[in-house]
Amino acid sequence: MTRFYGKALLAPLTVFLFVFFLLPMGWFMAYGVRETEIPRALPRTLAVLDGWLAGEPVPATVFAAMAEDMRQAADSGTMADAARRINYELPGVRSAMSKATRTVGRSDAGTSFDSAFFEAINPMLASPAFFSVVKRAGGPLTDHYLLAAVDLKRGPDGALSQAPNENRIYIDVLIRTLSISATVTLCCLLMGFPVAVLLANASEKVADAVLILVLLPFWTSILVRTTAWIVLLQKEGLVNDALIWLGVISEPLAMIFNRTGVVIAMTHVLLPFMILPLFAALKAIPGRYMRAAHSLGAPPMTAFFRVYLPLAVPGIAAGCMMVFILSVGYYVTPSLVGGPGDQMLSTFVATYTTTTGNWGMASSLGFVLLFVTVLLYLVAHRLSGGRAVLPG
Amino acid sequence: MTIWRFILLAACLMVLFFLIAPILAVIPLSFSSNSILTYPLPGLSLRWYQSVFSSDKWLVALGNSLLIGVVATGLSVVAGTMAAFGLSRRQGLLVTLAKVLILSPMIVPIVLVAVSLYLFLSPLSLAGTMTGMVIAHTVIAVPFVVVPVLASLEQLDLNMARAAASCGAPPLTAFLRVTLPSIMPAVASGALFAFAASFDDVVLALFIAGPGQRTLPREMFSGLRETITPELTAVATIMMVFSTLLFLLLQHSQRKRRRMLQAATHH
Numbered sequence: 001m002t003r004f005y006g007k008a009l010l011a012p013l014t015v016f017l018f019v020f021f022l023l024p025m026g027w028f029m030a031y032g033v034r035e036t037e038i039p040r041a042l043p044r045t046l047a048v049l050d051g052w053l054a055g056e057p058v059p060a061t062v063f064a065a066m067a068e069d070m071r072q073a074a075d076s077g078t079m080a081d082a083a084r085r086i087n088y089e090l091p092g093v094r095s096a097m098s099k100a101t102r103t104v105g106r107s108d109a110g111t112s113f114d115s116a117f118f119e120a121i122n123p124m125l126a127s128p129a130f131f132s133v134v135k136r137a138g139g140p141l142t143d144h145y146l147l148a149a150v151d152l153k154r155g156p157d158g159a160l161s162q163a164p165n166e167n168r169i170y171i172d173v174l175i176r177t178l179s180i181s182a183t184v185t186l187c188c189l190l191m192g193f194p195v196a197v198l199l200a201n202a203s204e205k206v207a208d209a210v211l212i213l214v215l216l217p218f219w220t221s222i223l224v225r226t227t228a229w230i231v232l233l234q235k236e237g238l239v240n241d242a243l244i245w246l247g248v249i250s251e252p253l254a255m256i257f258n259r260t261g262v263v264i265a266m267t268h269v270l271l272p273f274m275i276l277p278l279f280a281a282l283k284a285i286p287g288r289y290m291r292a293a294h295s296l297g298a299p300p301m302t303a304f305f306r307v308y309l310p311l312a313v314p315g316i317a318a319g320c321m322m323v324f325i326l327s328v329g330y331y332v333t334p335s336l337v338g339g340p341g342d343q344m345l346s347t348f349v350a351t352y353t354t355t356t357g358n359w360g361m362a363s364s365l366g367f368v369l370l371f372v373t374v375l376l377y378l379v380a381h382r383l384s385g386g387r388a389v390l391p392g
Numbered sequence: 393m394t395i396w397r398f399i400l401l402a403a404c405l406m407v408l409f410f411l412i413a414p415i416l417a418v419i420p421l422s423f424s425s426n427s428i429l430t431y432p433l434p435g436l437s438l439r440w441y442q443s444v445f446s447s448d449k450w451l452v453a454l455g456n457s458l459l460i461g462v463v464a465t466g467l468s469v470v471a472g473t474m475a476a477f478g479l480s481r482r483q484g485l486l487v488t489l490a491k492v493l494i495l496s497p498m499i500v501p502i503v504l505v506a507v508s509l510y511l512f513l514s515p516l517s518l519a520g521t522m523t524g525m526v527i528a529h530t531v532i533a534v535p536f537v538v539v540p541v542l543a544s545l546e547q548l549d550l551n552m553a554r555a556a557a558s559c560g561a562p563p564l565t566a567f568l569r570v571t572l573p574s575i576m577p578a579v580a581s582g583a584l585f586a587f588a589a590s591f592d593d594v595v596l597a598l599f600i601a602g603p604g605q606r607t608l609p610r611e612m613f614s615g616l617r618e619t620i621t622p623e624l625t626a627v628a629t630i631m632m633v634f635s636t637l638l639f640l641l642l643q644h645s646q647r648k649r650r651r652m653l654q655a656a657t658h659h
Contacts, residue, residue, distance in 0.1 A: 010478030013471040028508035194403040223612040329501025346503040
């Protein structure tokens with residue numbers, strides 16, 4: 001009976017999250033391995049290409065089939081999507097296809113659609129390379145987007161090669177994402193460690209007061225804090241004014257809308273996530289260990305490095321993992337205080353979804369982001385001995 | 393020894409200054425009589441607050457934020473507390489899977505949640521609606537309720553409910569008079585966290601809110617993208633006051649929870 005109640009109590013939330021979290025995530029991830037555009041727009045062409053192998057001469061009947069596909073699909077915009085999809089692999093084909101679609105639509109009923117007809121519009125449309133892309137992207141599954149997310153592509157013969165130089169950006173974006181996250185994690189550790197030590201060793205009254213100073217920014221909206229940093233770090237901002245007044249610099253420094261601004265603002269947001277787990281771990285180190293080290297004659301530095309720090313390692317690892325995981329997925333701060341060269345994976349996922357409508361690419365980059373996050377989380381889980389490491 | 397103490401204290405003061413000072417530095421700027429955001433202030437005025445409170449844009453955004461936050465929190469509290477009861481003191485594959493599902497929205501990068509909900513809700517005509525925003529915010533807010541309530545249920549002394557039953561209380565009475573009051577502080581702090589998660593969100597709002605559901609952070613995001621005005625610092629100050637109030641409420645509920653725990657362990 002209680003078993004039944006347990007399930008009934010769990011049901012509303014699990015069903016809700018299944019429908020509005022798991023299903024959408026799965027659907028979005030599937031875009032990265034699905035081909036939707038070409039099967040929808042060019043079904044007849046694909047049927048003819050079914051028996052064709054790349055390297056053989058292009059079958060003559062394919063042109064009539066393609067013309068029929070263009071005639072049928074011209075009014076619904078699906079052909080434009082297909083042209084864009086082929087264009088990812090064969091730059092320049094997009095305009096050729098839209099011109100062909102228009103020409104086919106205008107031509108008389110008796111026109112014979114053959115190789116020469118399409119060659120006259122654009123030689124690309126009659127080339128074996130074009131049809132090999134159509135066949136390969138004819139679905140239902142593809143590795144095109146996932147390969148593109150790690151700067152790889154398949155040639156007309158299906159062999160893997162590196163993407164051309166101007167398209168080879170995603171490995172850089174991944175490295176940049178990881179390096180910004182690592183920098184922020186290091187800054188948080190260096191700044192958070194002394195505060196955690198103080199919190200763990202201070203009297204309850206002092207610790208409470210310090211904790212409030214740590215938690216208050218934690219509760220302040222990220223937008224409010226970003227506003228603050230933009231105001232403070234701009235050319236005429238308080239920080240530049242103060243540095244000039246102190247004589248440290250003579251010209252205002254550029255500290256916002258670049259990497260410095262991103263690291264400062266992200267460190268500010270994520271610092272409490274470092275301090276809190278560190279504090280919990282340091283609090284658990286019994287004070288008598290350090291006293292024992294002292295009474296056995298260890299100088300303070302030695303006692304710290306040989307006794308305190310090794311005991312603090314699990315807490316340091318937990319805090320670093322938490323900050324790193326959170327910063328890998330950052331979107332708001334880099335997009336508000338970063339320059340074009342400081343955008344992380346999340347920004348590319350967002351841009352491909354809303355601006356260019358390239359859902360396949362958004363999905364595969366999203367997969368890379370999710371993969372990195374889950375991997376880090378599993379490592380953190382293992383490090384913390386099975387206890388969940390979670391924000392909040 | 394004292395020199396180490398001194399270095400530690402100095403380092404801590406610098407870090408705490410780094411944490412607090414930037415937030416506080418914005419407040420005086422919002423009272424500036426001029427539109428240039430620099431110190432020293434040319435003079436004091438309330439004109440930016442006046443312009444915020446007389447602007448439809450900000451008032452509508454505040455209303456949207458509060459409405460979406462309250463509804464999403466309500467749904468999270470009900471569904472999350474029920475789920476916590478379903479999860480507590482149970483084991484097995486199904487329970488583990490349910491736990492992973494419920495906690496994942498906390499781990500998955502928020503952009504992925506936003507993008508996939510956008511692609512999923514659009515064909516259902518739910519993108520750009522209040523319903524869509526409430527659904528999205530409930531997804532990210534609900535783990536914040538489940539975590540503390542589950543923790544408090546695991547610590548709950550089962551003998552209390554048994555004692556109530558043996559004293560003749562019907563199950564519902566025992567639940568309402570004994571179990572519920574003892575987990576109430578955890579529910580309250582979960583609700584505050586859930587509300588804060590919703591009130592703070594800008595990424596979901598960027599993808600899912602239409603022109604009619606723009607929230608306060610969403611409007612601030614657009615403002616920061618263009619030029620930063622003293623009006624924005626006034627909104628920031630108002631939001632700061634609001635989050636400080638939430639924080640004090642949370643401190644209060646956690647102190648209560650701690651006191652109840654202490655009382656429970658003294659027996």
